[in-house]
Amino acid sequence: MPNGTHWRDMLSQQGHGGRQLGGEAPTPTPTLAAIEPERDEALELDLAEYRPWVLQRGRSRPAALLDLRWYDARAGLWLGCAIAYPQLAAAEYIGDGMVSLDFGKRQFVLEGDGLGELVRRIQDGSVIRIQEYAAAIWPRRPVGAIINRIKRLGAAMEGPPPR
Known part of the structure; x- marks a missing residue:
């Protein structure tokens, strides 16, 4: 394990310095309140x-x-x-x-x-x-x-x- 890294950080996708494993910034996921129900x-x-x-x-x-x-x-x-x-x-x-x-x-x-x-x-x-x-x-x-x-x-x- 690299110095100063906690084992839980290794399991999360945002573990490596707040970035996802691909090196890209994390994309926010919409919350349930932000998802508008479809109008019939x-x-x-x-x-x-x-x-x-x-x-x-x-x-x-x-x-x-x-x-x-x-x-x-x-x-x-x-x-x-x-x-x-x-x-x-x-x-x-x-x-x-x-x-x-x-x-x-x-x-x-x-x-x-x-x-x-x-x-x-x-x-x-x-x-x-x-x-x-x-x-x-x-x-x-x-x-x-x-x-x-x-x-x-x-x-x-x-x-x-x-x-």
């Missing part, structure tokens, strides 16, 4: 085409929250909530026209058509947004799956009144 463009509202639900693109990490949104025509605003996926205790359905989601104190009933695929996608955790059809936003009624109404039930009724 699928979450942006598409005013041209109604989509009753939005699926997560890529499965690098599981969806943390399920976003439910509906349009209040009187206020001209979107209302909604995002609920943690692990809180989903049950998903019940009646045919292709009604789905209920039980998040403990919060329950939601979805009414529409073609909701069987939605149930399958919720089961695998790939749905990141469910949105109600709003004629004020999309004047042309879509062909295929549609959510006509998202009805909020349950004990926790803070926020807008149930519809």
Whole structure:
């Protein structure tokens, strides 16, 4: 061992006078705080085409929250909530026209058509947004799956009144 060198310094790449073994200056590694998470463009509202639900693109990490949104025509605003996926205790359905989601104190009933695929996608955790059809936003009624109404039930009724 060279004079004045500690054995731990020999094991690290920065041991030789603060330089890496190749003689180059060390390159800083980004910290977790410096790494910006990717923004999913699928979450942006598409005013041209109604989509009753939005699926997560890529499965690098599981969806943390399920976003439910509906349009209040009187206020001209979107209302909604995002609920943690692990809180989903049950998903019940009646045919292709009604789905209920039980998040403990919060329950939601979805009414529409073609909701069987939605149930399958919720089961695998790939749905990141469910949105109600709003004629004020999309004047042309879509062909295929549609959510006509998202009805909020349950004990926790803070926020807008149930519809």
